[in-house]
Amino acid sequence: MPALNRIVAERTRLDDTDISWLEDLVDDWQMLADTSFSDLILWVPDRDPNVFWAVAQVRPDTGPTALEDDVVGESVAYDDESLVTEAFMSAEMCETSDNKLSAGIPVDVWAIPIVRHGDVVAVVERHTNQMGVRAPGNTEDSYLEIADILSEMLHHGRFSRFPGSDRALAPKVTDGVIRVAATGMITFASPNALSAFRRLGLAGDLDGEYLIPMVRELCPKLREVGQSLTLDLEGRWLTETDIENSEATLRARVIPLQTWLDDVEVSAGTLILIRDLTELRDRDRQLVTKDATIREIHHRVKNNLQTVAALLRMQSRRISNPDAKDALKQAMGRVSAIAVVHEILSQNFEEQVAFDEVADRILHMVGDVAASSGSVVARREGSFGDVPAETATALSLATTELCQNAIEHSLDSSSGNVIVRPHRTDDALVVDIVSDGKPLPAGFSLDDHRSSLGLSIVTTLVQDLDGTFTLENNSDRVGTCARLVIPLQRM
Known part of the structure; x- marks a missing residue:
């Protein structure tokens, strides 16, 4: 309600309690408009008591409007014949004796002063299009009787907002x-x-x-x-x-x-x-059931992937060939990285993944699996933020590959540090995987290393996310920096 707040702050002497009450009124006055088949206008007094400002307006859902134009922001000044002025000065409800003509339409007008703690704080005008009033009947008569009672309650300052009401689900007059x-x-x-x-x-x-x-x-x-x-x-x-x-x-x-x-x-x-709300509640129950089913699927996928990783680990222990053992370790890391994402997805209903938790688990896992000797410290500096579920798997696998690559090649599987530094720019998520080991050989180019399975996996995953992938030496020639840039449109 920017108009109400702005005009009240600039033009009136109303205190915060009265302003809050009027805001609550505007939230719930649709039922008065609908039962009275009327447009409502809320007028507040200026610091000059002969001037009034329109700060809110509502039209009925049960009949045609009586006012073609929106009058919010307009004022009534020094008009003794104004019904608003009469109601404010007398503190009594007022009605036109004859129908006014508005754009050629006969309109019945009421002015209802709102009295709080003995003072009139505002006036509500009811404008009823007499040409649009439905033929008299039990429903119309009952609505108008209810409207008269609500108007009297409004006059006595007893028209208040529902505590904790859900506006999206709140019943209206047109509902029943x-x-x-x-x-x-x-x-x-x-x-x-x-x-x-x-x-x-x-x-x-x-x-x-x-x-x-x-x-x-x-x-x-x-x-x-x-x-x-x-x-x-x-x-x-x-x-x-x-x-x-x-x-x-x-x-x-x-x-x-x-x-x-x-x-x-x-x-x-x-x-x-x-x-x-029968259909709405049924849809809610169906959504809850679907969410539970999806979570159960993620849970089972995670269990199956962990079983595959365990089988790869058992197989690697039975193989003496170093190349085969290393290949199985890398495969185990890839499977485990995907399992981490499914585990987190199985624990919440959100379609977004808090990726910091995924990254921390991956770093802990990669440090344990990839370092055959020495002490490797893998840590995160910065935050990924929330990542969509469909992006999280690819990002986790790419992060795993680059961390493994840094440990095995830059650190040569010995002691050192691998730091993952995520941050967001205005249009992208940028992830740097930095190591402090050996630099890349002179003349290194990603195009010349397409045969590397790990780098090929990263390149393909990043391309699928419409991102870019670069791998270069650090500026001080100590270690390497792999950079992933993912557009925020994929976030």
Whole structure:
């Protein structure tokens, strides 16, 4: 709500508490617009009490708009005939005696002053397009009666936001409306609300039913655990709750209604907005099942790869030929690197992998496997960040190959350091694998070493990621630096 915050900060004397209350109002005033079939405009007073600013506007989902233009940012100044001025000065709700014409359309206008702690802090205007008001009927009459009660609550500063409400799932007037009397009996249910309860198994009508006994009958499992649901549906406080059985899931938004008789607040029953979430909940359950299945697949792949690595390790111990033993060790490292990625993917639901953990495991593994003698320290400096699952396997295998290559050739499998330095630029992930051993021979070129299986694997993997791979000596001619550059589009 940038307009509200900016104008209030620049133009008014409202305190932070009132501003926060108005922000909450704007979050939830759609139900007043829908039940009254009206456009709503929120006006706040300038430091000059004769000037008012429009800071928010909403249009009804239940009927045509009465205002063709957006008036947010406009002002009303020194207009004694303005309904906003009249409502603000009198602290009473005001209505036009005759329909105004707006762009040739007859419009009924109400002005509702919001009184908090004895002071009028703002005015809400209701503009109703009389040409678009639906033919009178039970639904229309019930909506307008609810709108009058909500307007009175707004006038007394009792129109507040739901705590912890999920805006994406919150029911709206167009989803379904139920009006419950103070006795607990349903006095009105919109067609959509009736359809929603029919999915729960209701055979008859909602009108005349007592809400809580009916819900307990439709949802047998709630009989044992339904105390909190019962309290929620009694309308003692603003809340949202789920009503569900094996057939359907409904989301209920419960709004206690109040009216005032001789300045005494009394209950006017409860307004319940109902939304059918059955399909959405079914999709959620399907997604959870799919996620669990995918995690189980990753877990089994990891187990199979670890079994393959163990078999390669056993085979290498039975072979005396140094070249064959070395080839099996390298194959074991490649398989183990892929297994690490699948292990991490099996432990979370995210499609992104925290690659620092993968890299640390690879470095620990490579140091143990590749160094046949001496002491090799392999460590990471910097962070990879999150990497997509489809990129993580290729990146882990490339990192493994280059670390093994540095240990075996630059360090000659003896003592030394291998440092992996990842960092991100504006458009790429850059990974440097640096060793402090022997430099590359003079005239070294990657094109001349295509026969190297390890370097060929790295080149192919990086090309598949639309990246680049270079291998050169460090600037001080001590050791080597292999650099991978992966575009962030693949991240």
